[in-house]
Amino acid sequence: MLDRTQQYALGVDIGGTNTKYGIVNHRGEISHKGDLPTNKYEKIEDYVIALHEALKPALDAVGIENIKGIGMGAPNGNIYTGTIEYAPNLHWRGIVPIAQMVTDKFGLSCKLTNDANAAAVGEMMYGAARGMRDFIMITLGTGVGSGIVANGQLIVGHDGFAGELGHTVIRPGGRPHWSTDIPGSLEAYASATGIAFTAKELLDGSQEPSTLRNYDPEKINSKVVFDCAKAGDKIAQEVYRFTGQILGEALANFVMFSSPQAIILFGGVIKAGDLIMKPTREHMEKNLLPIFQNKVQLIFSELPEADAAILGASALVWES
Incomplete structure (x- = not known):
């Protein structure tokens, strides 16, 4: 049961085949988990629209005012610029300003890094690297x-x-x-x-x-x-x-x-x-x-394999 008096982070992990997402609290408990096929969308604009549509029921249930922000892990994700740059296993070529596109669509701040860095931050917040x-x-x-x-x-x-x-x-x-x-x-x-x-x-x-x-x-x-x-x-x-x-x-x-x-x-x-x-x-x-x-x-690692990517991405929000 979600507590509407506390804040949550939205964690999104972009893989070459699938994108996983979930809403995460400070204790690393995930609700409203789901996924959508990354490789179905040739255009990044269509992907961002589909991601928003997939997450809208969860955002409505939690209340967007209770979401502190969005953390995203992606191949070749640049933490400084919020861009995915020349990712070989994604359809979207060149430099893709995904963090800004997601912020514009969701009305929430978005922080991006590469998927392995996100896993490290998740391990530090929720897993074997605590402390x-x-x-x-x-x-x-x-x-x-x-x-x-x-x-x-x-x-x-x-x-x-x-x-x-x-x-x-x-x-x-x-x-x-x-x-x-x-x-x-x-x-x-x-x-x-x-x-x-x-x-x-x-x-x-x-x-x-x-x-x-x-x-x-x-x-x-x-x-x-x-x-x-x-x-x-x-x-x-x-x-x-x-x-x-x-x-x-x-x-x-x-x-x-x-x-x-x-x-x-x-x-x-x-x-x-x-x-x-x-x-x-x-x-x-x-x-x-x-x-x-x-x-x-x-x-x-102490992170559950099925949830590690979502936890790692969400941890970027609490870190910021």
């Missing part, structure tokens, strides 16, 4: 996203795009990224997409029996690799050991850059549990200077 002033959030999903908080402040850089740790090069001259073509980036290895690539490479380079060989190579994804690894398949387990090694080496670099209290991992890849966490922790510690060793917590 922390220095931490790094890493999202391991289809890609690798990140948000860096230092001295209690989100690091956004001079142009709003700082924190792209997934695109740092961890294997110079290594595997080309499927979208950027940059060789050897962390995302090319430690994402769900990268895990599938590693499995296919190991199968091609070995004659060892594996249940992975029972699958059409085009059907091998991170879930298939996980299922096979859990059932004891040696090649599938080696995929996770190798992935954990690369992730751990990258995390060691990140620790020595900002000396965080914790690195918080989120996303579908971490469901592999110890299969990936043991080699990640081992190789992170092995590659740290002694002054950094055994100081950094490596922990899982």
